Amino acid sequence: MLIVIDRTIESAVLAETGEVLCASKVFKTEESAYRWREQYQTGNAKFYCQECGGELGVSSNKTDAGFRTHYFFHKRGGTGCVLDSRVPNKNTREIN
Numbered sequence: 001m002l003i004v005i006d007r008t009i010e011s012a013v014l015a016e017t018g019e020v021l022c023a024s025k026v027f028k029t030e031e032s033a034y035r036w037r038e039q040y041q042t043g044n045a046k047f048y049c050q051e052c053g054g055e056l057g058v059s060s061n062k063t064d065a066g067f068r069t070h071y072f073f074h075k076r077g078g079t080g081c082v083l084d085s086r087v088p089n090k091n092t093r094e095i096n
Contacts, residue, residue, distance in 0.1 A: 009072040012056050015046035023072055033060070033070040047072060052081035 027033040039045035040058040047056040060070040
């Protein structure tokens with residue numbers, strides 16, 4: 001079975017090294033994803049958005065199919081990045 005995960009944020013910068021991390025690669029296995037999430041939660045790793053420079057977090061959720069997916073997200077108080085799904089972009093419009 002092929003599982004395609006459409007992530008809003010596909011890459012992040014690792015603050016300590018400046019290395020660009022691809023979400024599809026670092027979250028490819030459950031073990032790798034768990035290690036990165038643990039590093040984030042314990043404060044041993046910080047991630048920044050390549051697009052806006054805002055700080056990112058690491059989280060996970062369980063899909064309807066029962067699989068756990070991990071992803072980067074913008075932390076609260078960000079600058080309104082175009083990658084943040086909560087920010088309207090040119091392809092969306094508000095209806096009053």
